[in-house]
Amino acid sequence: MRWQDIDQQPCSLARSLAIIGDNWTLLVLRDCFLGVRRFDDFQQRLGVTRHVLSDRLRKLADGGVLEKVAYQERPLRHEYRLTTMGRDLYPVIAHLAQWGDKYLAGDAGPPLVRVHRQCGEPLEAKLQCSHCGDSVEPKDIRLEENPHWAGQLLPTKAG
Amino acid sequence: MRWQDIDQQPCSLARSLAIIGDNWTLLVLRDCFLGVRRFDDFQQRLGVTRHVLSDRLRKLADGGVLEKVAYQERPLRHEYRLTTMGRDLYPVIAHLAQWGDKYLAGDAGPPLVRVHRQCGEPLEAKLQCSHCGDSVEPKDIRLEENPHWAGQLLPTKAG
DNA sequence: ACAGTTAGTTCCAATTCGGAACTAATGGTC
């Protein structure tokens, strides 16, 4: 199977990765959350080649994560802004950065600290059930298959 | 800059992506959380080619996300198991799958529902501050640079 | 002796990437 066909899978993770799972794409989104909006700014901060950046921005815009907005005419110029759909990816990025802070920081410690403005404390994100408020680990989750794909999604004991 | 050098960046997200940001890798981890452990099972479920799978499993093991454990000798066979570091990626996968459920599900709805065993309700993950308990959005976060990289990480207004 | 199992490795053509140069549309300066 080719990676580009991964969005055909009946799996929400696979479909998400079809939009944001390419190399460089999550770093583009990191910079979006830092306020970067213009092509050359992305290119200089990331060091990615221009045609790869062009491809990734197009995929993000096609996927609805970013929107391309004209910020001037004569000459016509566009910038890229997060949509609501894009802003909803913030928890993914926050958890991934926190994981890197925990396991991959060097001697100087984490490069950035994310401070919660309202309470002034560094953010410590945990996976919590918003129904009961308890924190959630993998073993606390039971998966229920949508009957439409019954028996096709989960591995069997046989392998 | 080459993607393979991205782990040199002073950015926790970039360093995380150096381990788990390649195509297919997060789908390998999805299957790990479903209990898949063996090479051929990953290969058949994912449809990825064998040498790419081999490469990704090696990177995950080298990165400390999976450990390679012998489950028999004569002939020697290994399986891949999540480490604590690997299990700590569950929030990333849960949020990403939830995002796909919300924005990318087809007419039949999300393929899987993640039920919190303790309370019996479907998991609705939100980014929350574990200090004050409030839910957190991008605009609620202020970034503080580690002085070691002062002025080098965040974009300037000038671009 | 021969098929089956499991975890890979090897080979090749096709695709994608990294690096650099180039284009297009326009404004500002000498």
Next chain:
DNA sequence: GACCATTAGTTCCGAATTGGAACTAACTGT
């Protein structure tokens, strides 16, 4: 008017990676 600067890309080429298939290694069972 000629020339440089800005911005967002596109084009070109050699190198690296991928997808697909076949092959290897080390056994077990019949």
